[in-house]
Amino acid sequence: MAPVHTTPQTEPMTDPGTDRDMDTDRDAREYDVVVLGAGPVGENVADRTRAAGLTTAVVESELVGGECSYWACMPSKALLRPAIARADARRVPGLRAAVRGPLDAAAVLAHRDEYTAHWQDDGQVGWLDGIGADLHRGHGxxxxxxxxTVTGPDGRRTLTARHAVAVCTGSRALLPDLPGLADVRPWTSRKATSAHAVPGRLIVVGGGVVATEMATAWQALGSRVTVLVRGKSLLGRMEPFAGELVAEALTEAGAEIRTGTSVASVTRENGTVVAVTDAGDRLEADEILFATGRAPRTDDIGLETVGLEPGSWLEADDTLRVPGTDWLYAVGDVNHRALLTHQGKYQARIAGTAIAARAAGQPLLADAWGAHAATADHAAVPQVVFTDPEAAAVGLTLAGAERAGHRVRAVDVDLSAVAGAGLYADGYRGRARMVVDLDTGTLRGVTLVGPGVGELLHSATVAVAGQIPVARLWHAVPSYPTISEVWLRLLEAHRDA
Structure with a gap:
């Protein structure tokens, strides 16, 4: 099976005669670059360094392809796609009556299993081999x-790097400190995306992306879902209306959402999960998912041997190099800049290019938007939440821009007023906002909520990342009748404000 997530497609390269031919000593090997972690981020670092002719080792203790391929992006979207497609179909006159009954949960789960290659990484291993990177299985x-040092099934060996070590070990689910929680065997994001049976009742603790997406998926598959949110709303890092619209849709689908609620204790009694809230309410379920944050997977990778704190997020500059070193790079989730696969892959391309340039003794380009600077993950980070409706955003929210000291104005449009939206879905509900910098005339952020808006986000990302003046956006004419006509409506609202 082909790799289960999109990786750079590079023609197989002939190794320039170092690692594969240098010796047969399995205990010590030297490379130009050693990459810790073979998820999408590590793969992209390896792709760039191999393309530059640098010998590269990749170390992985689990599956090549990482969290995204087997426990996050790919399986979660495979679970969500049928739910979203059914919801969309039910909004189309003439099709609504043809879409009856529940989802075929067994077929959905089987399709999810195919997308994860049944948790086998042969395709990903083949891709690494094709670019000429050496895979070392074990704990690095x-x-x-x-x-x-790598401790694996075939013993222990030592790898040395002439130029760079890139830490691409990602993050893990963070569980709260509740007595006896381990005995409850709670779901984290991994179990939520890999479970092989639909729980009759599911408690979801959290209000962020994982919580809302998994509540959407399992509710659609037949679970009776209760969402417990410590804060005041869902998706608290996005514009307030995003969480409001998602909560409204989840409630209409049958889920119960309790805001301002924390879990005080949780036990498993005769197979049933019993959660007691801080208000003293007792809730019972078959499973409980904690989607309450992430922690860096840096607790046992030897950071203390180079003067860094084990288990900490790693600081990185805009070339992804750890300050105070000339050889250590922190790429992807571990640097806590943007915990998103696409941003981690973007950082990896920057890091790999910078490593190659430094190895060749070439100067790094000073341009902030050049090949060696991960600038976009400061100001133009895009994200899509694949709920129903979808929530998509890039850049700053209105509140975030104001906190940063920018003089801004929010421009809002009801998406139901856009002709293409009405054709997309009968009774279309959604909203769009652009945050305009009044001093520069450019966009600081864009948020879109509604069915199908995830496919609109890249145009917003280009506008924010490219710092395109609003006056120039008038000449980017959206096709009629599409949902992208929202751009024209936003510009008109800005003009008429």
């Missing part, structure tokens, strides 16, 4: 500058 730990 730093053992001082430029040195990594």
């Amino acid at each position: 730990r730093l053992a001082g500058p430029r040195t990594v």
Whole structure:
């Protein structure tokens, strides 16, 4: 089976005669670059360094392809797609009556299993081999500058890096400190995307992306879902209307949402999960999912051997190099800049290019938007939440822009007023906002909520990342009748304000 997530397609390269031919000593090997972690981020670092002719080792203790391929992006979207497609179909006159009954949960789960390659990584391993990177299976730990030890099924070996070690180990689910929680065997994001049976009742603790997406998926598959949110709303990092519209749709679908609620205790009694809230309410369910945050997977990778704190997020500059070193890079989730696969892959391309340039003794381009600077993950981070409705955003919210000291104005449009939206879905509900910088005349952020809006986000990302003046956007004419006509309506609202 082909790799289960999109990786750079590079023609197989002939190794320039170092690692594969240098010796047969399995205990010590030298490379130009050693990459810790073979998820999408590590793969992209390896792709760029191999393309530059640098010998590269990749170390992985689990499946090549990482969290995204097997426990996050791909399986979650495979679970969500049928739910969203059914919801969309039910909004189309003439089709609504043809879409009856529940989803075929067994077929959905089987399709999810195919998208994860049944948790086999042969395709990903083949891709790594095709670019000429060496895979070392086992647990990798730093053992001082430029040195990594790998303990695996075939023993222990030491890898040294002439130029760089890239830490691409990602993040893991963070569970709250509740007594006896381990005995409850709670779901985290991994179990929520890989479960092989639909629980009759599911409690979801959290209000962020994982919580809302998994509540959407399992509710559609037949679970009776209760969402417990400590804050005041869902999707608290987005514009307030995003969480409001998603909550409204989840409630209409049958889920119960309780805001301002925390879990005080949780036990499993005769197979049933019993959660007691801080208000003293007792809730029972078959499973409970905690989607309450992420922690870096850096607790046992030898950071202490190079003067860094084990288990910490790693600071990185705009070339993704750890300050105070000339060889250590922190790429993807571990640097806590943007915990998103696409942003991690973007950082990886920057890091790999920077490593290659430094290895060749070439100067790094000073241009903030050049090949060696991960600038966009400061100001133009895009994200789509695949709920029903979808919530998509890039850049700053209105509140975030104001906190940053920008003089801005929010421009809002009801998406139901857009002709293409009405054709897309009968009774279309959605909203769009652009945050305009009044001093520069450019966009600081855009948020779109509604069915199908995820496919509109890249145009917003281009506008924000490219710092395109609003006056120039008037000449980017949207096709009629499409939902993208919302751009014209936003510009008109800005003009008439």
